[in-house]
Amino acid sequence: MAMTMHVNIVSAENEIYSGTVTQVFAPAEMGEVGIMPRHAPMLSTLKAGEVRVVPQDGEEQSFFVSGGILEIQPHIVTILSDTAMRASDIDEAAAQEAKARAEAAMKDKASDMDYAKAKAELLEAVAQIETLRKLRKKK
Amino acid sequence: MSGAKEIRSKIKSVQNTQKITKAMEMVAASKMRRAQERMRASRPYAEKMRSVLSHLAQAHCEYKHPYLQDREDVKRVGYIVISTDRGLCGGLNTNMFKAAVSEMADWQAKGVEIDLCTIGKKAGVFFSRFSGNIVARAEGLGDQPSNEHLIGTVKVMLDAYDNGEIDRLFLVSNLFVNTMTQSPNVLQLIPATGEVDKELDHHWDYMYEPDTKPIIDALMMRFIESQVYQGVVENVACEMSARMIAMKSATDNASDLIKELQTVYNKARQAAITQEISEIVAGAAAV
Numbered sequence: 001m002a003m004t005m006h007v008n009i010v011s012a013e014n015e016i017y018s019g020t021v022t023q024v025f026a027p028a029e030m031g032e033v034g035i036m037p038r039h040a041p042m043l044s045t046l047k048a049g050e051v052r053v054v055p056q057d058g059e060e061q062s063f064f065v066s067g068g069i070l071e072i073q074p075h076i077v078t079i080l081s082d083t084a085m086r087a088s089d090i091d092e093a094a095a096q097e098a099k100a101r102a103e104a105a106m107k108d109k110a111s112d113m114d115y116a117k118a119k120a121e122l123l124e125a126v127a128q129i130e131t132l133r134k135l136r137k138k139k
Numbered sequence: 140m141s142g143a144k145e146i147r148s149k150i151k152s153v154q155n156t157q158k159i160t161k162a163m164e165m166v167a168a169s170k171m172r173r174a175q176e177r178m179r180a181s182r183p184y185a186e187k188m189r190s191v192l193s194h195l196a197q198a199h200c201e202y203k204h205p206y207l208q209d210r211e212d213v214k215r216v217g218y219i220v221i222s223t224d225r226g227l228c229g230g231l232n233t234n235m236f237k238a239a240v241s242e243m244a245d246w247q248a249k250g251v252e253i254d255l256c257t258i259g260k261k262a263g264v265f266f267s268r269f270s271g272n273i274v275a276r277a278e279g280l281g282d283q284p285s286n287e288h289l290i291g292t293v294k295v296m297l298d299a300y301d302n303g304e305i306d307r308l309f310l311v312s313n314l315f316v317n318t319m320t321q322s323p324n325v326l327q328l329i330p331a332t333g334e335v336d337k338e339l340d341h342h343w344d345y346m347y348e349p350d351t352k353p354i355i356d357a358l359m360m361r362f363i364e365s366q367v368y369q370g371v372v373e374n375v376a377c378e379m380s381a382r383m384i385a386m387k388s389a390t391d392n393a394s395d396l397i398k399e400l401q402t403v404y405n406k407a408r409q410a411a412i413t414q415e416i417s418e419i420v421a422g423a424a425a426v
Contacts (some may be wrong), residue, residue: 010187012286012365014180030348041198044348045357069358073193078187080361 013102171379224260
């Protein structure tokens with residue numbers, strides 16, 4: 001029997017994915033991690049980026065998360081995302097626009113507070129665009 | 140024709156009331172559907188959050204977050220009470236206040252003082268009249284509450300806990316069972332305890348990336364926020380369902396009342412006609 005584990009990807013607004021998979025990739029704080037069944041328990045924060053799951057039967061799916069928390073138990077992986085959406089849902093134009101806006105805001109940094117916010121926005125937009133690009137290459 | 144005119148105006152006023160309650164019922168019904176969808180959509184997040192937290196509480200890690208530690212000497216407790224902004228929703232708020240008050244009475248009997256944080260106008264009004272020290276209030280969240288509105292109020296309570304002003308934090312809200320039933324519920328937020336997972340009943344710990352403290356801090360913040368947010372979203376769904384039911388029974392009552400008044404009115408009208416006829420007949424006989 002192939003080894004599998006259960007994955008739940010949830011965001012504050014709704015449940016994104018729930019199912020049995022053989023492998024998960026997630027953008028952890030220290031770099032992308034690939035998770036196989038029977039991984040040691042681990043907690044990590046997530047960066048904005050792409051989460052990919054390889055279901056037991058079926059094609060690889062990818063989702064976009066803009067940060068959150070990853071919990072790994074040997075047979076359960078839980079991704080508590082701040083916002084998650086299907087990668088193909090991301091509107092490239094909207095992402096580019098957000099990036100431009102964030103860069104403009106960074107140029108005239110009114111205060112540290114605004115600067116930090118703008119930087120976070122920029123990182124998020126860049127990660128979104130990156131995910132889109134990867135998706136496009138596959139096609 | 141005694142009282143016929145008064146009865147007619149009474150019927151008219153009941154009919155007007157019925158029109159309003161009918162309209163409110165329909166508005167509540169349509170809002171209810173959306174509110175329930177929203178509640179269902181955000182439920183998995185709150186549930187998963189709770190299960191991750193209960194795993195964490197079982198882990199043997201070197202850093203114990205203050206929200207996971209049980210303080211033995213309880214001098215003051217905090218309550219976050221979630222109510223509706225508007226009334227006319229049956230016994231929804233009253234039942235919840237009753238549950239909250241009886242819970243608080245238990246603490247007061249033990250000589251423990253209480254700090255309150257109210258979300259929703261009704262709770263604010265009720266607890267400012269009732270004894271209780273309100274430290275934070277949030278009102279007018281509307282039908283689509285957003286997390287940003289709640290963070291401030293919740294932070295007041297968390298700061299109070301961090302500073303040792305309160306030793307426990309509870310969340311009182313309505314739990315949505317189904318459209319007909321909503322039940323008041325008291326949840327202990329801090330110290331956070333989850334149901335014990337038997338499978339994990341051995342000595343183990345997580346690996347933490349990048350470091351223990353920031354992760355657990357971030358997780359705790361999100362946990363509290365998600366629980367309060369879920370409470371508020373659920374409360375909106377409860378409010379709409381309760382209002383729909385209350386308005387439906389008000390409309391039905393109005394129909395019954397109108398029917399009764401109509402009978403009384405007809406009787407009065409017939410009596411007046413009979414009297415008139417008998418007067419005419421009597422007058423004709425006299426001639």
